[in-house]
Amino acid sequence: MAKTEVTTEMERQIYAATKKQGVFGCFEVTIGWFGKERVDYLTLDTKGIWRCYEVKVSVSDFRSKASKTFCGHYNYYVMPRELYEKVKDEIPSHIGVYIGGWLEKRAKKQELAVEEEILKASLIRSLSREADKLIKSANPSTVESLQRQIRYERKQKEEYRRMYQEERRKQQPRSKATS
Structure with missing residues (x-):
């Protein structure tokens, strides 16, 4: 299914907000070799902190049965303000929120939900996929x-x-x- 303009804009904004020296990220990271869970955006920093971001653009998207892959030390929703105002009472206390590129609600640190080696392999595999797409496109x-x-x-x-x-x-x- 094609991404909406709003989804693409949310992705651009979270990328810009997290693109700092010492932070490495990738979109659409499948967790594990044959994983059924996919993180919309995953980052790892030089301190070994993993952050997962789930992009949500509508109430139905937010409430859908599709898994919300929160497996990082810190986990966030990325959403437009209008959506946040409608669903803020449904967001668990440990999940943070970015309104576009701005932190609206801090996340609370959690234990990793999967082994760190699995996260590393998943991130590397996804970064390799993106590099392959870039090389082919050029x-x-x-x-x-x-x-x-x-x-x-x-x-x-x-x-x-x-x-x-x-x-x-x-x-x-x-x-x-x-x-």
Whole structure:
């Protein structure tokens, strides 16, 4: 599912708020090798402190059954002010809140919910994925190959649409023409 503009803006703001010397972060970090849990944004600092951030942009998103992966020493929601005002009484006392890029509510330190080695491996794997995407996006032959594939798929789509419409025309009753 595509991200909304609000989600993308929240991600930009939390990235800017946490991008400091000695803090290393990555978006969409899957915890464990075949993990079903994914942290929207995970950071590790040079003091060994792990922070997890869950981006929420609507009440239904906040209340959804989708897991909220809070496994860090400090855990936060990142949300627009309007949402915070609606759900602030539902946020556990140990979970912090960022309104965009500003800390609204401090988190309380927790024990890690998973082993630190699992968090390290998960972060490294996700950073590697992001580096791979960056390299591929800057490689002209990869970009051209993907553009060719897109052009081919679009032609296929148009061909199938044409065939579908032709079949529909053949199957439409000719009652108006014969009456």
